[in-house]
Amino acid sequence: xxxxxxxxxxxxxxxxxxxxxxxxxxxxxxxxxxxxxxxxxxxxxxxxxxxxxxxxxxxxxxxxxxxxxxxxxxxxxxxxxxxxxxxxxxxxxxxxxxxxxxxxxxxxxxxxxxxxxxxxxxxxxxxxxxxxxxxxxxxxxxxxxxxxxxxxxxxxxxxxxxxxxxxxxxxxxxxxxxxxxxxxxxxxxxxxxxxxxxxxxxxxxxxxxxxxxxxxxxxxxxxxxxxxxxx
Amino acid sequence: xxxxxxxxxxxxxxxxxxxxxxxxxxxxxxxxxxxxxxxxxxxxxxxxxxxxxxxxxxxxxxxxxxxxxxxxxxxxxxxxxxxxxxxxxxxxxxxxxxxxxxxxxxxxxxxxxxxxxxxxxxxxxxxxxxxxxxxxxxxxxxxxxxxxxxxxxxxxxxxxxxxxxxxxxxxxxxxxxxxxxxxxxxxxxxxxxxxxxxxxxxxxxxxxxxxxxxxxxxxxxxxxxxxxxxxxxxxxxxxxxxxxxxxxxxxxxxxxxxxxxxxxxxxxxxxxxxxxxxxxxxxxxxxxxxxxxxxxxxxxxxxxxxxxxxxxxxxxxxxxxxxxxxxxxxxxxxxxxxxxxxxxxxxxxxxxxxxxxxxxxxxxxxxxxxxxxxxxxxxxxxxxxxxxxxxxxxxxxxxxxxxxxxxxxxxxxxxxxxxxxxxxxxxxxxxxxxxxxxxxxxxxxxxxxxxxxxxxxxxxxxxxxxxxxxxxxxxxxxxxxxxxxxxxxxxxxxxxxxxxxxxxx
Numbered sequence: 109x110x111x112x113x114x115x116x117x118x119x120x121x122x123x124x125x126x127x128x129x130x131x132x133x134x135x136x137x138x139x140x141x142x143x144x145x146x147x148x149x150x151x152x153x154x155x156x157x158x159x160x161x162x163x164x165x166x167x168x169x170x171x172x173x174x175x176x177x178x179x180x181x182x183x184x185x186x187x188x189x190x191x192x193x194x195x196x197x198x199x200x201x202x203x204x205x206x207x208x209x210x211x212x213x214x215x216x217x218x219x220x221x222x223x224x225x226x227x228x229x230x231x232x233x234x235x236x237x238x239x240x241x242x243x244x245x246x247x248x249x250x251x252x253x254x255x256x257x258x259x260x261x262x263x264x265x266x267x268x269x270x271x272x273x274x275x276x277x278x279x280x281x282x283x284x285x286x287x288x289x290x291x292x293x294x295x296x297x298x299x300x301x302x303x304x305x306x307x308x309x310x311x312x313x314x315x316x317x318x319x320x321x322x323x324x325x326x327x328x329x330x331x332x333x334x335x336x337x338x339x
Numbered sequence: 340x341x342x343x344x345x346x347x348x349x350x351x352x353x354x355x356x357x358x359x360x361x362x363x364x365x366x367x368x369x370x371x372x373x374x375x376x377x378x379x380x381x382x383x384x385x386x387x388x389x390x391x392x393x394x395x396x397x398x399x400x401x402x403x404x405x406x407x408x409x410x411x412x413x414x415x416x417x418x419x420x421x422x423x424x425x426x427x428x429x430x431x432x433x434x435x436x437x438x439x440x441x442x443x444x445x446x447x448x449x450x451x452x453x454x455x456x457x458x459x460x461x462x463x464x465x466x467x468x469x470x471x472x473x474x475x476x477x478x479x480x481x482x483x484x485x486x487x488x489x490x491x492x493x494x495x496x497x498x499x500x501x502x503x504x505x506x507x508x509x510x511x512x513x514x515x516x517x518x519x520x521x522x523x524x525x526x527x528x529x530x531x532x533x534x535x536x537x538x539x540x541x542x543x544x545x546x547x548x549x550x551x552x553x554x555x556x557x558x559x560x561x562x563x564x565x566x567x568x569x570x571x572x573x574x575x576x577x578x579x580x581x582x583x584x585x586x587x588x589x590x591x592x593x594x595x596x597x598x599x600x601x602x603x604x605x606x607x608x609x610x611x612x613x614x615x616x617x618x619x620x621x622x623x624x625x626x627x628x629x630x631x632x633x634x635x636x637x638x639x640x641x642x643x644x645x646x647x648x649x650x651x652x653x654x655x656x657x658x659x660x661x662x663x664x665x666x667x668x669x670x671x672x673x674x675x676x677x678x679x680x681x682x683x684x685x686x687x688x689x690x691x692x693x694x695x696x697x698x699x700x701x702x703x704x705x706x707x708x709x710x711x712x713x714x715x716x717x718x719x720x721x722x723x724x725x726x727x728x729x730x731x732x733x734x735x736x737x738x739x740x741x742x743x744x745x746x747x748x749x750x751x752x753x754x755x756x757x758x759x760x761x762x763x764x765x766x767x768x769x770x771x772x773x774x775x776x777x778x779x780x781x782x783x784x785x786x787x788x789x790x791x792x793x794x795x796x797x798x799x800x801x802x803x804x805x806x807x808x809x810x811x812x813x814x815x816x817x818x819x820x821x822x823x824x825x826x827x828x829x830x831x832x833x834x835x836x837x838x839x840x841x842x843x844x
Contacts, residue, residue, distance in 0.1 A: 117578075117587060117616050120594070158445045222591045319491070320526040320598055322591050330340065330385050 121221040122161030122316055123181055125210070127203045129230035129272075130171035134194035138231060138272060141298040143191055145305035152309045153184050153316075161222045161321035163312065166210065170203040172196025177206065181216055200234035200280075201252035208255045211262055222321045224265045226256070227308055228284050229301075231272035239277040247283040257286050266326070268311075270295055270304045278338060291329065291337040303331050341367065341381045341426070348424040354379070365510070371430065377420075381428040382510075392427060395510070399429055402512060409483050415476040416487075416506045434505045437496035443469070444492055444573045463625070463674035464665050468502040470571045471658040475767065476504045477567055478651035481560045486513050488558050490566035491525035492573070515560060523558060527579060528569055530562035531600035532645055561645035564654070568637040571654070575625055576618045580604055580638050583612030604638035606631075621686045624675045627664070629657040655767045663746040663756065666692055677747040679844070696748045696778055696818065696843050698785075700762055703740040703836040743837075748778040748785065763794065763825070763837050779815065785841065787823060788813035794825035794837060818843075 126146075130139065146167075153163050165188070166181035172195045179188065210216045211224055233239055237250050248254055257263050269281040270293040281292040293304050311326045318324035329337055345356045356379060357370030366382040384392055399419050406418035419429035443466065447456045457463070473495065480487055488511040496505045511523055524533060542548065572580045579597070583605045586597045596602060603610035605619060618625060626634075633649045641648035666677045668685035675686050683692040744762040748754070755777040760770035774797075775788040789797055789812055797810040799821045807824060808814075818841035825837040 120591060158441065219590050220588065319528070320595060322595060323526065328383075328385055 118220075119159070119162040120321075121164045121218065122159070122312070122321055123164045123166065123211075123217050123221055123224040124312055125166045125168065125181070125207050125224060125226045127200075127207060127226065127228045128167070128169045128192065129198055129200070129232065130169040130192055130194045131198040131232060131235075132171070132195050133198075133232050133275070134171070134272075136194075137298055138301070139192055139194040141301045142229065142305075145302050146190060146192075149305050149309045150184055150188050152313060156313055156316050159316040160319060161316045163316055164221075166207075168203055168206055170199050173199060175199060175202040175206050181210060197235040198230065198232050199236050200228075200230060201236040201250070204252040204256050208252075208262065211265065212259060217261070222315075223261065225308075225312060225315075226265055226267045228267070228269040228281065229272070229304075230269075230276055230281075232275045233277050233280065239280045242279065244279050244283050247280055248286075253280075253283055256284075266290075268308060268326075269293070270301070272301065288339065290326065291339045293329075293332065294336055294338055296336065300332070300336050303336075307331060341369075343369065347379065347381075347426055347428070349421050349430055351424065354430075356381075366428070376433055376435065377430050378433045379423070379428060379430050381423075381426055384427045395427060396422070399510070402509065403429070405485075411479055412483055412485070415479055415504065416509045416512070418509055434496045434507060436499050437505060438499050439493065440469070440495035440497050440570065440574075441492040443497070444570075444577060446577055458672050464662070465502055466574045467658055467662045467665065469497055469504065470574055471655055471662060472502055472504045473567060473570065474651045474655040474658065475769070476506065477563060478655060478767075480506070480512075481515070481563070481651060484515050486515050486517075486558055486560055487511075487563050488513055489524045490563055490570070491528040492570055493525070495570065513558065524566070526595075527598040528566040529600075530565035530645065531642060533558060533562055534599055559645060560651075561641075561648050564648050564651060565637060565641070565645070567651075568634065568648075568654070571658075572634060572638075576622060578605070578614055578617035578619050580606075580634070581612070583610070583614045584616065585612055587614075587616060600642060604635070604642065606635070607639050618686075621675075624678075624684075624686045627657065627661045627676055630661060633657055652767050656761075656765075659761060659767065660744065663744060663762075666695060666747055666749060668692055679745075694843055696782060696785075696841055698746045698748060698756075698776060698839055698841055699742060700744045700746075700758075700837065700839045701740045701742050702764070703838055746776070748776065748841075750778045750780045750782050752777055754778070757790075760793070782843075783819065784815055784817045786813065786815045796825070798824045800824040800838065 128142065134142070150165070153165070156163070162183060164181050164183055165179060166177065167179040167190065169176045169178055169192060178190060178192070207226055217224060237252070239247050248257075255262075256265075256267075267285045267287070268290065269284050271278060271281050272295040278292055278294070285292060293300065293307070295301050295304065307327065307329065314327055315321045315324040341356065343356055343358055346353050347356065348354075354374070355372040357372045360368045360370060360378060362368050362383075366380055369379050369381065371377045371379050382395060387395075399422055403419040403422060406413045406416070412418060413432075417431045417434060420431055422429045443461050446453055477487065477490075487506060487509070489508065490506070494506055494508045496507055497503075498505075523529075569580060572578075581597045581600055581602045581604060582594065583602070586593050586602060603612045605612055605614040606622065622631070633654055637648045661676055664677045665674050666683070667674045668688060668690055669692075670690045671685060671688040673685055673687035675683070675692070677683055677692070677695055677697075679697075683695075684690065685692060743765060746756050746758075746762070748756060755775050757772040758774040758776065759772060760766060760768055763773070770793075772790050773793055774790055775786075777786040777788075779785065787797075787810065789810060798807040799810055799814060799816055800807055800823065802820055802822060810823065822841070823839040
């Protein structure tokens with residue numbers, strides 16, 4: 109028996125799910141900006157020293173009639189380099205269903221984990237649901253969306269959303285966030301996309317090293333201009 | 340947002356911000372171009388009301404003036420030297436040669452790196468020195484009439500070689516008399532009473548000020564001591580005292596409850612919240628009975644009753660005394676505390692550490708009994724001090740002498756022990772080094788060197804004949820035949836003599 113038998117604590121995971129629209133309309137500059145911002149975010153997460161909550165990242169894309177889990181929920185490592193391409197439709201509901209399954213599954217997100225963060229980025233309305241002229245309450249009836257607010261863990265999860273351009277219905281993003289204190293970020297241009305990733309990175313980094321990650325607040329939205337924030 | 344290269348004004352003079360050193364939601368710390376020993380903290384005043392801004396400004400100004408008056412505070416705390424003219428922020432001295440205490444309680448990720456980490460950089464002995472220094476520094480702050488308020492490993496810096504403590508992030512420091520009814524601090528380190536709210540309904544119906552009701556929601560000296568005790572416990576065991584295995588394996592909500600100190604102390608008798616993590620299984624080997632008692636008083640009864648917690652001084656003294664009993668395993672290099680009554684197996688390789696030579700220092704009350712001596716100090720009226728309090732380590736009740744300190748010696752120059760005032764008299768005051776004691780390699784003789792003649796006429800005393808030989812600047816002598824004697828000091832009606840003997844057991 110030596111002291112190296114001393115039991116090292118398993119850290120608790122801090123799961124982060126990123127749901128990313130890769131439909132045809134994201135093609136070009138938008139998806140390229142997302143690629144750069146994503147790389148910067150992953151690099152920042154790698155540099156966090158002595159985290160209390162160990163960041164686990166899951167990358168889910170939706171586009172071209174399908175949902176892809178690009179990175180299953182896992183810690184960040186050297187191989188995490190992604191170049192995403194955009195094409196086809198916007199099956200947002202399928203992405204919601206995927207994240208619902210993963211968070212409900214104890215083997216994916218263990219009961220020891222801190223509450224997850226789900227980040228949604230889209231530049232258009234879902235092709236599997238039509239939100240036009242619907243109120244938030246009506247949108248909430250959509251099963252794929254209502255399910256991600258059901259269950260204690262999903263209900264507590266922090267949800268952040270950015271709509272790119274004017275084609276995306278703000279109410280669907282509001283219904284996704286379902287928290288009047290967290291604004292929807294509206295991106296006018298690529299600059300906002302970068303700022304949004306910066307905001308998400310900072311907020312998650314602060315949570316990761318906080319002495320109680322479940323109580324840590326989001327960082328201030330001071331980097332955004334007034335018209336980029338919509339409550 | 341403030342960034343590197345921005346200009347700020349202090350007393351009308353312009354300074355340029357250097358690289359950003361750190362920060363968080365509260366604010367950011369920057370180097371100052373051309374002033375390598377200083378840093379500037381800019382407080383994040385976004386979304387603050389005018390009243391909040393005013394309050395912080397007033398508070399910083401008070402802290403600055405206070406530190407200018409009481410020099411001792413700036414020795415243990417980073418305080419504003421001057422406030423900025425054009426922003427909410429201040430300039431202060433940089434804690435340059437310091438390391439965050441957080442590094443001491445965060446073991447390396449790979450278990451095989453643990454040995455090197457614990458034996459080379461973040462040693463057992465250093466941990467004891469840090470704890471003694473931390474309580475000493477905290478005591479000075481409390482004696483100055485202040486409460487630190489947000490004590491956590493992130494706010495304690497340790498000098499890399501000398502282990503002195505500097506508390507940083509002092510923005511929340513308050514006067515002890517201030518009533519402060521906010522939840523302020525770091526989860527896991529805040530005393531449980533801070534979360535509790537005073538019974539305002541009771542106060543209203545009885546027409547009394549809720550602030551005087553109890554310690555509920557109030558930050559006090561006792562709540563600082565609670566936070567410091569948690570830090571001390573973590574430094575020793577690498578585990579939080581309220582997080583047992585059931586919490587460690589449980590949900591984040593369970594952990595949250597433990598961080599709000601709603602669980603049992605992991606060493607509370609009969610608790611289910613026991614721990615097998617960190618060094619908790621070695622707790623007996625790495626602490627003294629006095630230290631275990633202090634933790635129990637803080638974390639069991641003192642958890643709910645702040646007044647029952649020990650004082651800074653008690654902690655400081657217990658850790659200072661324990662420092663004299665640290666021994667290192669010859670075969671693997673791990674340290675433990677030398678146990679005077681039981682076996683002394685290494686905590687790592689289980690090798691028997693063997694019998695050590697100890698130096699015992701007594702106060703001898705000549706021409707009077709010990710209780711009379713205590714009562715004669717400074718001509719105070721006769722306090723009822725029971726002689727029971729003066730039992731020595733063997734549990735015996737000597738009529739007229741008392742053990743002040745016990746120092747375990749290990750052979751060789753590098754293991755020399757220095758004697759300070761607290762070794763000769765019961766006190767926690769800091770002093771110069773009085774003497775140096777070295778056990779020779781043969782382990783049957785010691786070298787005593789007098790560095791500072793505070794007590795007059797030190798002499799060797801021959802055990803059989805009681806003959807005195809002046810020690811002058813120092814001597815080497817066999818421990819079986821001699822003790823060391825310091826001349827009498829007049830105290831009231833009698834005399835106090837100090838003598839040391841050496842034992843091997």
